[in-house]
Amino acid sequence: MQKTDIRPIDCLHFIDGKFVPSLDGKTFDNINPATEERLGTVAEGGVDEIDLAVKAAKRALDGPWKKMPANDRIAVLRKVGDLILERKEELAALESLDTGKPIWLSESIDIPRAAYNFHFFSDYIRTMTTEATQMDDIALNYAIRRPVGVVGLINPWNLPLLLLTWKLAPALAAGNTIVMKPAELTPMTATVLTEICRDAGVPDGVINLVHGFGPNSAGAALSEHPDINAISFTGETTTGKVIMATAAKTLKRLSYELGGKNPNIIFADSNLDEVIETTMKSSFINQGEVCLCGSRIYVERSAYEPFLEKFIAKTKELVVGDPFEPKTKVGALISEEHFERVTSYIHLALEEGGTIVHGGKRPEGLETGYYLEPTIITGLDRKCRVVNEEIFGPVVTVIPFDTEEEVLDQVNDTHYGLSASVWTNDLRRAHRVAGQIEAGIVWVNTWFLRDLRTPFGGMKQSGIGREGGVHSFEFYSELTNVCIKL
Ligand SMILES: NC(=O)c1ccc[n+]([C@@H]2O[C@H](COP(=O)([O-])OP(=O)(O)OC[C@H]3O[C@@H](n4cnc5c(N)ncnc54)[C@H](O)[C@@H]3O)[C@@H](O)[C@H]2O)c1
Numbered sequence: 001m002q003k004t005d006i007r008p009i010d011c012l013h014f015i016d017g018k019f020v021p022s023l024d025g026k027t028f029d030n031i032n033p034a035t036e037e038r039l040g041t042v043a044e045g046g047v048d049e050i051d052l053a054v055k056a057a058k059r060a061l062d063g064p065w066k067k068m069p070a071n072d073r074i075a076v077l078r079k080v081g082d083l084i085l086e087r088k089e090e091l092a093a094l095e096s097l098d099t100g101k102p103i104w105l106s107e108s109i110d111i112p113r114a115a116y117n118f119h120f121f122s123d124y125i126r127t128m129t130t131e132a133t134q135m136d137d138i139a140l141n142y143a144i145r146r147p148v149g150v151v152g153l154i155n156p157w158n159l160p161l162l163l164l165t166w167k168l169a170p171a172l173a174a175g176n177t178i179v180m181k182p183a184e185l186t187p188m189t190a191t192v193l194t195e196i197c198r199d200a201g202v203p204d205g206v207i208n209l210v211h212g213f214g215p216n217s218a219g220a221a222l223s224e225h226p227d228i229n230a231i232s233f234t235g236e237t238t239t240g241k242v243i244m245a246t247a248a249k250t251l252k253r254l255s256y257e258l259g260g261k262n263p264n265i266i267f268a269d270s271n272l273d274e275v276i277e278t279t280m281k282s283s284f285i286n287q288g289e290v291c292l293c294g295s296r297i298y299v300e301r302s303a304y305e306p307f308l309e310k311f312i313a314k315t316k317e318l319v320v321g322d323p324f325e326p327k328t329k330v331g332a333l334i335s336e337e338h339f340e341r342v343t344s345y346i347h348l349a350l351e352e353g354g355t356i357v358h359g360g361k362r363p364e365g366l367e368t369g370y371y372l373e374p375t376i377i378t379g380l381d382r383k384c385r386v387v388n389e390e391i392f393g394p395v396v397t398v399i400p401f402d403t404e405e406e407v408l409d410q411v412n413d414t415h416y417g418l419s420a421s422v423w424t425n426d427l428r429r430a431h432r433v434a435g436q437i438e439a440g441i442v443w444v445n446t447w448f449l450r451d452l453r454t455p456f457g458g459m460k461q462s463g464i465g466r467e468g469g470v471h472s473f474e475f476y477s478e479l480t481n482v483c484i485k486l
């Protein structure tokens with residue numbers, strides 16, 4: 001039985017400062033992944049709703065937002081962060097109802113970080129400068145920064161409000177207007193966020209939200225609308241390729257945060273208890289539905305057995321169940337389709353010669369809801385699909401290695417390049433190995449430790465561009481160099 005007195009909400013679009021249904025009245029059901037019950041209905045937008053939203057955003061470009069003095073815009077952004085915190089309990093409950101993630105996770109990570117995204121960028125904007133270049137006594141050059149224009153934000157379902165605000169805050173701070181499309185599986189917190197932005201003083205038309213699906217729906221319409229100047233997308237690599245092809249027709253600026261198959265490299269000289277404590281999170285937090293999860297665990301051979309024994313013992317202690325139960329560590333996967341997809345990889349692992357040393361099936365007594373035991377697999381060859389394809393669930397493979405060269409060869413033998421963790425107390429080895437890993441983010445003796453000023457993003461097929469600090473502003477603004485002859 002789910003314990004929350006927060007009621008789920010029906011979700012309308014938010015266009016030009018008003019909550020509206022689709023023009024054709026189309027809706028789709030929102031399902032609670034922990035109970036398989038209907039939470040409510042969601043307006044399903046398409047070409048017409050996206051066009052209304054883009055027109056509103058374009059009009060708002062010449063409205064009060066761009067002309068607002070920076071200090072006033074900063075105050076509005078700070079207020080958004082404050083109101084998110086004021087409504088933390090409500091937002092956390094809606095996030096857990098939508099995603100199936102444990103309520104402690106929504107309350108301690110997702111919602112506070114959503115507020116911090118706004119507080120961070122409202123402060124960071126004050127540090128933004130441009131540049132001036134003196135050309136002897138011939139000329140003086142200076143750069144001026146202006147918003148890109150109307151920006152499209154397309155978001156995934158795993159950390160819905162955290163990742164939406166990670167884009168929305170800098171996009172607004174840079175003076176843009178927005179059309180955002182949350183994932184169809186997690187519509188509720190994005191809907192409340194638009195209300196919060198309006199209450200904080202964001203003028204009508206500056207932010208617009210259209211619910212819907214990807215192909216032949218709001219997502220595709222957003223990527224092809226000619227008046228969308230830039231798109232920031234977070235989602236699967238395969239989806240990114242489709243959006244890129246569509247957006248190419250109108251040469252949109254693109255920022256991509258895509259999939260990963262991240263290594264967690266454990267050398268024998270590391271502190272095993274410390275490694276295990278963090279590896280439990282990097283393996284199974286948010287049901288393993290985090291792009292940064294270290295799903296390929298490489299352990300130096302002399303530490304392999306001791307690690308595996310402790311890792312299995314700790315995993316056995318994880319409570320899987322009702323997201324609203326305080327003791328729950330692992331909630332429900334996001335949907336029936338995703339549950340089937342993740343489970344299919346577990347079956348594939350057996351076909352590929354792997355051994356399931358823990359988990360692998362639906363937990364006893366949880367017949368309803370998309371629950372899956374945290375799963376540890378050994379004995380797989382480096383070339384098999386389960387070691388190379390993103391599963392995006394509570395499933396990890398553990399692989400022994402003998403030398404640095406060997407493990408680096410395996411670690412980099414992937415078309416992904418998002419993140420990695422390295423565990424060692426040998427400082428020189430830490431620097432040496434970190435510098436050879438083909439990933440956008442490398443954590444040494446930690447995981448998911450975040451300073452929002454740093455470049456965040458992937459290389460190869462894990463992303464294009466970086467988010468965070470100045471990197472976000474570079475994407476959400478245009479620079480003009482003015483050259484004055486002296
Ligand atoms: N690199 C990162 O920072 C990061 C963060 C979170 C998630 N992810 C990745 O996201 C994926 C999981 O999220 P997901 O299942 O929501 O991804 P997804 O690609 O299925 O969907 C993401 C968003 O794209 C929309 N979409 C789908 N097809 C589209 C199309 N043809 N045109 C326009 N929009 C379309 C969806 O409606 C959704 O809003 C995983 O691969 C994960 O690694 C990456």
Ligand SMILES: O=C/C=C/C=C(\O)C(=O)O
Nearest residue numbers: 158166290291292450456
């Ligand atoms: O699932 C992916 C998590 C992404 C996290 C961030 O983008 C972040 O911490 O800024």
